[in-house]
Amino acid sequence: MIKVTYIEFNGTERTVEVEEGVSLMEAAVNNLVPGIDGDCGGMCACATCHVHVEAEWLDKLAPMEEQEDAMLNLAEGRDGSSRLTCQIQATPELDGIRVRTPIGQH
Amino acid sequence: MTETVLILGGGQAGAQAVLSLRQQGFAGRLVLVGSEPFLPYQRPPLSKAFLSGALPRERLLIKPEAFYRQADVECILDTPAVSLDAAERQLTLADDRQLGFDQLLLATGGRPRQLQCPGADHPRLHYLRTLDDVERLREHFLPGARLVVIGAGYIGLEAAAVAVKQGLKVQVLEAAPRVLARVTGAQVSEFFAGVHAEAGVEIHCNTGVVGIDGDPDTARVHTATGDVMEADLVLAGIGLLPNVELAEAAGIACDNGILVDDLARSSAPGVLAAGDCSNHPSVIYGRRLRLESVHNAIEQAKAAAATIAGKPRPYNQVPWFWSDQYDLKLQTAGLLEGHDRALVRGDPQSRSFAVFYLRDNRLLAVDAINRPAEFIAARTLIPAGGQLDPARLTDENVAPQQFA
Ligand SMILES: Cc1cc2nc3c(=O)[nH]c(=O)nc-3n(C[C@H](O)[C@H](O)[C@H](O)COP(=O)(O)OP(=O)(O)OC[C@H]3O[C@@H](n4cnc5c(N)ncnc54)[C@H](O)[C@@H]3O)c2cc1C
Ligand code: FES
Numbered sequence: 001m002i003k004v005t006y007i008e009f010n011g012t013e014r015t016v017e018v019e020e021g022v023s024l025m026e027a028a029v030n031n032l033v034p035g036i037d038g039d040c041g042g043m044c045a046c047a048t049c050h051v052h053v054e055a056e057w058l059d060k061l062a063p064m065e066e067q068e069d070a071m072l073n074l075a076e077g078r079d080g081s082s083r084l085t086c087q088i089q090a091t092p093e094l095d096g097i098r099v100r101t102p103i104g105q106h
Numbered sequence: 107m108t109e110t111v112l113i114l115g116g117g118q119a120g121a122q123a124v125l126s127l128r129q130q131g132f133a134g135r136l137v138l139v140g141s142e143p144f145l146p147y148q149r150p151p152l153s154k155a156f157l158s159g160a161l162p163r164e165r166l167l168i169k170p171e172a173f174y175r176q177a178d179v180e181c182i183l184d185t186p187a188v189s190l191d192a193a194e195r196q197l198t199l200a201d202d203r204q205l206g207f208d209q210l211l212l213a214t215g216g217r218p219r220q221l222q223c224p225g226a227d228h229p230r231l232h233y234l235r236t237l238d239d240v241e242r243l244r245e246h247f248l249p250g251a252r253l254v255v256i257g258a259g260y261i262g263l264e265a266a267a268v269a270v271k272q273g274l275k276v277q278v279l280e281a282a283p284r285v286l287a288r289v290t291g292a293q294v295s296e297f298f299a300g301v302h303a304e305a306g307v308e309i310h311c312n313t314g315v316v317g318i319d320g321d322p323d324t325a326r327v328h329t330a331t332g333d334v335m336e337a338d339l340v341l342a343g344i345g346l347l348p349n350v351e352l353a354e355a356a357g358i359a360c361d362n363g364i365l366v367d368d369l370a371r372s373s374a375p376g377v378l379a380a381g382d383c384s385n386h387p388s389v390i391y392g393r394r395l396r397l398e399s400v401h402n403a404i405e406q407a408k409a410a411a412a413t414i415a416g417k418p419r420p421y422n423q424v425p426w427f428w429s430d431q432y433d434l435k436l437q438t439a440g441l442l443e444g445h446d447r448a449l450v451r452g453d454p455q456s457r458s459f460a461v462f463y464l465r466d467n468r469l470l471a472v473d474a475i476n477r478p479a480e481f482i483a484a485r486t487l488i489p490a491g492g493q494l495d496p497a498r499l500t501d502e503n504v505a506p507q508q509f510a
Contacts, residue, residue, distance in 0.1 A: 030170045039404050041148045045428040045437060046401070067435065070478030073507075074485070 002095035006033045006051075009103040018090040024099065025049040025086035035101030042086035044068055049085040050075035051099040060093050076104035109134035111414055112197060112205055114187050115213035115349075116140025118149070118403035119381030119410075121168040123211050126411030128177045136179045137205060139197070141186035144237060145171060150400060152240050153264040154430050157247070158272065166237065190356040192374035209414050212364055212372070212379040213407065214349035216398070221256065221342050225318030230325040231340045234261055246339045249273030254327050254337040256315050258285035260429045262343035263298060266307050267431040276307045277335055279327070281314040288345075290438070291448045293461050294473045301432060301457075346398055348383045361385065363396040368420040370410035378413060380406035389422045390489050391441060399427045424488045426481075433457070437481040440471030440488045451480065451500045462500075467493045479506040 004024055005015045018027040028036035028049075040046035044067050053061065058081060064072075068087045072078050085099065111127060113120045116138055124138055140146070147166040155161040174181050182199065189198045190210070197205045218233035220226060232243045247253075251274050255262045258280035270276045278285070284295040285302075299309055313329045318340065320326035327335045350360040359365045359373035363385030370378045370386070381403035385396040402425060409421035429436045434457060442448075445463035452459035460480035463471040468491055472484035483506035487494065490510065498504045 026165065032170075032173055032176060040400065040428065041150060043150070043428060043430065043435075045435070067476075067478050070482060073479070073482050 002090050002092060002097075004090065004094070005096075005098045006036070007098060007100045008035055009101065020090050020092065022090050023086045024051075024088045024090065024097075025084070027090065028085060033101070036085055038086060040086075044071055044084060044087055047071045047074040047084060050078070050082060051085050051101055052079065052081040053083050054098040054100070055081065057094065057097045057099075060097075061088060075102070077102050109208045110206065111136050112207040112210045113138045113213060114140075114197065114210060114352075115215055115381070115383070116142060116144075116146045116181070116183065117213060117215045117381065118146065118168065118400055119213035119215075119407040120211070121146035122404045122407035123213060123380065123411050124174070124177055124179050125169070126408045127415060130411055130415035130417060132411070132415045134208075136177070137182065137207075138174070138179050139182045139185060139187055139199065139205070141184070142236060142238075143184040145169070145174065145181065145183070147237060148400075149235070150428075152237065153234055153261045154268065156237075157240055157244070157265060158268045159244075163237070187352060190352050190377075192356040192358060192377055195376055208376060210377045211370075211407075211410050211414070212353055212377065212383060213381045213403075214352065214383045216346040216348045216382045218342070219345040219347050221315065221318075221344065223315055223317045225325075228318045228320070228325050228340070229322050230338065231318060231342060233342055234265060235346075243339065243341065247272070247274065251275070251338040252336060253277070253339045253341065254279065254325070254335050256327075256340065256342040257344040258282075258309065258311070259288065259343050259345070260286070262341065263302065264429060264431055265341055265343070266302060267305065270302075270305050270307050271432075274339075277337075278302070278307060278309045279313045279315060279329060279335075280309065280311045281330075283311055285309060285311065290473055291442060291445075291461055291463060293448060293450055293454070294436075294475070297454045297459075297475065298431065301434065305432060346382065348385075348396060350383060353377075353379070353383075361394075365394075368409070368422060369413040369418050370406055370421060371413060378410045380410045386421060390424060390491075395425070395441070397425050399425060401426050424485050426485065434475055435478075437474045437478065438471065439474075439481055439484040440469070442471040442473075445470050447496070449496055449500050452477065452502065462496075464494070464496065467496060469494055483507060483509055 001017045016031040025038045037048035039048045146168045253274045255278040317328040325337045348363045364379040412419040426439045442463040447464045449462045458476040460474040460477040469487045474481035
């Protein structure tokens with residue numbers, strides 16, 4: 001189990017425990033975290049699971065694949081910290097990670 | 107008096123409607139009625155990661171149980187509705203329970219079209235729509251087993267891909283001259299036929315099934331061309347019939363689905379419909395559509411919830427769909443019917459290419475295979491409706507964002 005903190009655009013924080021191997025999208029959906037829909041069920045096909053990853057955690061993530069990079073262009077307000085949570089699996093290195101849900105997904 | 111909203115059908119559209127209604131501020135009584143014994147779950151993995159065993163059952167749920175509790179939804183599962191009185195606004199369930207409503211959303215989906223030939227009741231013949239279907243199928247879905255897939259649509263081919271990877275011997279029969287004939291163009295059909303052949307799937311096109319016999323453990327599939335194929339398992343994926351009977355019997359207008367307007371309203375006041383069971387007008391394509399996709403179920407359910415909550419927001423989106431086979435992700439945007447040109451961008455041999463379907467140089471649809479950027483560009487280009495330069499579409503030096 002690792003701890004993941006989701007921060008809403010209005011500052012509300014929710015920290016949830018996530019089993020290793022589970023994606024941060026699934027963890028958000030299962031813990032009723034608002035702002036992450038995951039419409040395609042994690043197939044990297046819908047871009048409704050977009051977050052901004054806090055700077056200190058960004059380079060701990062596995063690099064993006066082309067599919068994720070392209071799908072992110074569908075997400076509103078994409079920037080250098082943007083990732084799709086369905087493509088981030090919980091691993092021990094990510095214990096404590098903090099991500100912000102974009103206003104457009106609320 | 108508090109308002110009661112009933113949602114009939116606990117699938118993709120039903121789950122979304124629950125979520126959207128509460129998000130839109132609907133504070134009345136909310137009841138979700140479903141005929142399956144499960145909370146709403148995702149169907150796409152049924153022919154992909156769930157069939158292969160990579161995804162456990164618990165991870166199929168669209169929302170966890172806690173969500174329905176928190177959203178204060180009464181869930182009545184495992185209980186089909188058997189009749190609807192649209193004028194009296196009353197629904198009768200199989201256990202004789204009567205539920206009154208102010209507004210009802212029909213999200214009843216569809217059921218697999220059944221084979222009509224002799225032997226269609228063979229115990230080894232399966233369909234693939236529900237979790238229970240997969241559980242039954244999996245009993246014989248074992249390495250070395252012989253599988254005959256009837257119908258080379260997405261579901262049939264996805265199942266074939268999983269099966270051959272797991273060491274089953276797979277043959278696919280398709281009555282049309284090419285695979286995926288109903289949903290894609292010739293180039294993409296040819297590509298997928300090649301990929302499956304390479305993986306060891308035997309595909310027979312122009313071959314219908316005329317009958318099934320054999321003992322209970324072995325199905326013998328007879329084809330129109332006179333061949334007989336022995337199988338431990340037969341999977342028919344020959345289309346979906348929308349579940350409209352309840353609506354039809356209630357006098358609600360149906361024609362290949364429950365007819366709705368762009369606010370998801372049916373012909374009966376207070377009754378709406380969304381998802382696979384519904385047939386809606388598309389402004390983009392200028393005709394009525396009945397779509398079978400997650401995106402359509404979700405977006406139409408959102409529109410229905412908005413209507414119910416008194417904040418109408420017309421449904422008018424470019425349809426999109428995806429399919430996963432082997433290492434390939436196919437993403438389709440739009441509908442290709444009526445195209446006069448199909449342009450290929452990239453080399454299919456590289457397993458990464460896109461096909462643009464145009465009419466009068468306007469984009470109707472794209473099939474993108476491992477080409478997400480083309481798919482994304484198409485989702486804005488299609489509704490924009492502008493004339494495009496075909497030479498730019500196929501020029502790999504022009505980025506998809508620069509097509510228009
Ligand atoms: C194997 C498979 C793979 C798929 N893959 C993809 C894919 O890759 N991408 C994609 O976009 N789409 C895919 N789809 C299609 C997608 O799953 C459907 O379009 C979507 O589930 C439709 O949602 P729905 O809510 O309209 O219907 P459903 O999800 O079918 O839900 C309808 C529910 O209503 C219930 N019901 C019906 N009648 C009654 C009644 N009288 N009383 C009570 N309950 C009733 C049904 O039992 C069912 O549970 C796939 C479908 C299948 C079967
Ligand atoms: S859940 Fe669809 S892209 Fe992440």
